[in-house]
Each structure stands twice: as C-alpha cells, then as structure tokens.
Amino acid sequence: MWSSGTSMSSAVTSSTPRTTWANIVTWAIPVNHHSALERRPASQCALSAHTPAMPLPRTVTHDHASCASSRVTAGDGSCRPRAGRMSHAVATNFEIVALFDLDGTLLRAGDPIHRAAFEHALRVVFGTAASLGDLELAGQLDLAIAARALARQGLDASRDDLRVREVMTIMGRYYRLRVGAGERENWVLDGVVDLLRKLRAAGVATVVASGSAREVAAAKLASAGLSDYFPAGAFGDEAEDRPTLLRHAVSAAGKVYRRGFALANAVVLGDTPADVLAARAIGARVVAVATGRFSSDDLDEQGPDASFPDLGNADAVIKAILRG
Structure with a gap:
C-alpha cells in the first residue's frame, strides 16, 4: 500500500x-x-x-x-485538455x-492521511470500527488490506465486492480532500x-x-x-x-x-x-x-x-x- x-x-x-x-x-x-x-x-x-x-x-x-x-x-466542437493537466x-x-x-x-x-482515509472509508461503508491497527502494510495492496481488516471484524470481503469497491472510492475522495497541491x-x-x-x-x-x-x-x-x-x-x-x-x-x-x-x-x-x-x-x-x-x-x-x-x-x- x-x-x-x-x-x-x-x-x-x-x-x-x-x-x-x-x-x-x-x-x-x-x-x-x-x-x-x-x-x-x-x-x-x-x-x-x-x-x-x-x-x-x-x-x-x-x-x-x-x-x-x-x-x-x-462551444465550436473542438477539444482541449482539462485545466490542470500536463500533456507530453x-x-x-x-x-x-x-x-x-x-x-x-x-x-x-x-x-498518515492514507491510513486515516482507509479507516474512515471502512467505517462509512461497513459501520464498523475497523482499524488497520498492527496489520503489516509494507508491500501490500489496498484490496488485500481491506479484506484483512474486515476479517478481524468477522466480515468476509469476498462476499461483498461492491461495498469493498465503495471503500476504495471513498478513501480516494477523502485523501484528495485532505492532501492539496x-x-x-x-x-x-x-x-x-x-x-x-x-x-x-x-x-x-x-x-x-x-x-x-x-x-x-x-x-x-x-x-x-x-x-x-x-x-x-x-x-x-x-x-x-x-x-x-x-x-x-x-x-x-x-x-x-x-x-x-x-x-x-x-x-x-x-x-x-x-x-x-x-x-x-x-x-x-x-x-x-x-x-x-x-x-x-x-x-x-x-x-x-x-x-x-x-x-x-x-x-x-x-x-x-x-x-x-
């Protein structure tokens, strides 16, 4: 992660x-x-x-x-890069x-903001105080980390893929909100x-x-x-x-x-x-x-x-x- x-x-x-x-x-x-x-x-x-x-x-x-x-x-039908994009x-x-x-x-x-965003998204979607706690994060993927965090709460992420995807979306939005240019x-x-x-x-x-x-x-x-x-x-x-x-x-x-x-x-x-x-x-x-x-x-x-x-x-x- x-x-x-x-x-x-x-x-x-x-x-x-x-x-x-x-x-x-x-x-x-x-x-x-x-x-x-x-x-x-x-x-x-x-x-x-x-x-x-x-x-x-x-x-x-x-x-x-x-x-x-x-x-x-x-308006004339031409297209342009959206503001803030670098083309190369x-x-x-x-x-x-x-x-x-x-x-x-x-x-x-x-x-720390990535961690906070992750835990916030888990709480919002699953209504649980899921914490990354002492989970090993180095070299891990966010999907796998979410599954392990939920498993500690007795939840099976593999049975609720849509809500896990929602966790990823909310986490990304939270992170963008907290970390500026x-x-x-x-x-x-x-x-x-x-x-x-x-x-x-x-x-x-x-x-x-x-x-x-x-x-x-x-x-x-x-x-x-x-x-x-x-x-x-x-x-x-x-x-x-x-x-x-x-x-x-x-x-x-x-x-x-x-x-x-x-x-x-x-x-x-x-x-x-x-x-x-x-x-x-x-x-x-x-x-x-x-x-x-x-x-x-x-x-x-x-x-x-x-x-x-x-x-x-x-x-x-x-x-x-x-x-x-």
Whole structure:
C-alpha cells in the first residue's frame, strides 16, 4: 500500500461542493500548468505534446492518463485538455519498461492521511470500527488490506465486492480532500526526480505499480509533482496480488507507449521483499532500494538483480535498469 491497472486519473471541477465526512466528494487538486492548448476536432481529441529535451529515434504521442476525463469540448466542437493537466510526448529507445513502486520508493513511506482515509472509508461503508491497527502494510495492496481488516471484524470481503469497491472510492475522495497541491513535494525521496529526468532523456518507459488504490496513488503523485513522469500504471484496488499488479502495469505501459513489452524486459524498482518476489514470479528483473522499512540486507536476501541504499546515484541505477 503506502509502503511500497490503466492510466492515471483525476477529477476536476470548477467549484468546491459542500461536503461531509460521511459522504465525501472530490474536488480538483491543481497538478501542472500547460500552455498553448491545441485545438482539434472532438473526434480526434488527444493531449498536445511537447518535445523531449533531447532528440530520440522513436517518438509516439499518447493521451495522458484517462483521456476521457482529461478533456473538455469547446462551444465550436473542438477539444482541449482539462485545466490542470500536463500533456507530453512519450519517446522510447529501448524495449525496457521500468515499473516504480510508490510508497517507500518514490515517496517517503507511512502516509498518515492514507491510513486515516482507509479507516474512515471502512467505517462509512461497513459501520464498523475497523482499524488497520498492527496489520503489516509494507508491500501490500489496498484490496488485500481491506479484506484483512474486515476479517478481524468477522466480515468476509469476498462476499461483498461492491461495498469493498465503495471503500476504495471513498478513501480516494477523502485523501484528495485532505492532501492539496504540493503537499507531498517534500515527501519525494532523494535522487528520484534526477533519476526520472534521466530515464526520460534516455528514452526509457516508466510507469507506476502501486499498492495504493488508484485515486490515492494519483493524488499522491500529483501532490508530489511526479504525475508527468508516469503516463500509466497499475494500482492496489485493481489486482488481488502483486504479481498480477505488475502484469497489469506492463500491459498498461504497452497501451500508452504503443509497443509490446515482454515481461522479461520489465524492471521493477521497489523497497520491499514483496516487490522482489513479485518481480521474480513474473520473470522480470528487479532493482531493490532500501528507502523503506527494510534494510539492504533484508532485500539482498531475496536475490534482486541489483540493490541500492537509495536512488541518489542515478547513473548507477540507470546502468542496472538497462543491463539485460
């Protein structure tokens, strides 16, 4: 979950609706600003692109996450990106796709608002004082965490899938309500932005593979200023286990980058043993980083292809990612 499919999504509205904690609704968290909005026929609507910092052999333009919710139609029938969306081109030189865990890898782990949102949603939907308490959260998916929390209350989540899905929705809305633009920028771990910039310049495809529910993960990335580096991803409310999550992420990358990625050419970057084991389960390579609750020794016991104390040495990490 916060220790660690399908493009990223966000909701944008023009005003702040009246809200109560028991029935939270979403309003916009401004993410990025863009200029020179491109006007096109609605039938061909896609986000406009800007050129990468260095020329790359193969460039494809894609709709940034969840295009249907990221565009608006003008009175003349043309379409434009919705306010607060950043459009960009995706260029890739390699067959490699890097799958980044979120909490503990890109951002500092242990988000208290995520926990509060989770417990609030469980109370609203199930009317129970379900608490995450001492549950092991590192490397876990939000769906699985919800099932375990409910099981402690004598409830079987597998028999009430619709209400569990409602928990995920309310949790996402609560989180967006509580975390504003820029409030997670100081949660970005050392070396992350430099690494992402260099991967983009080198033409390496990047997607997020997070145990957090989609709306929570999207809000975290937006608030941290990292959304533009991850045009797609897979999330903890859309998979039952982490190997499936990674498969979803590779599939999402293929749709966005418009090329097939073999699982053997996927490289997982994560901070828990669960990340290493899941990568091995699908035949992917894995780079472990000890920026979460597990030490380098803990991670090395699982046999990653490479491990680092943090992502501060971007060149070394990129070398490990590209090493086939």
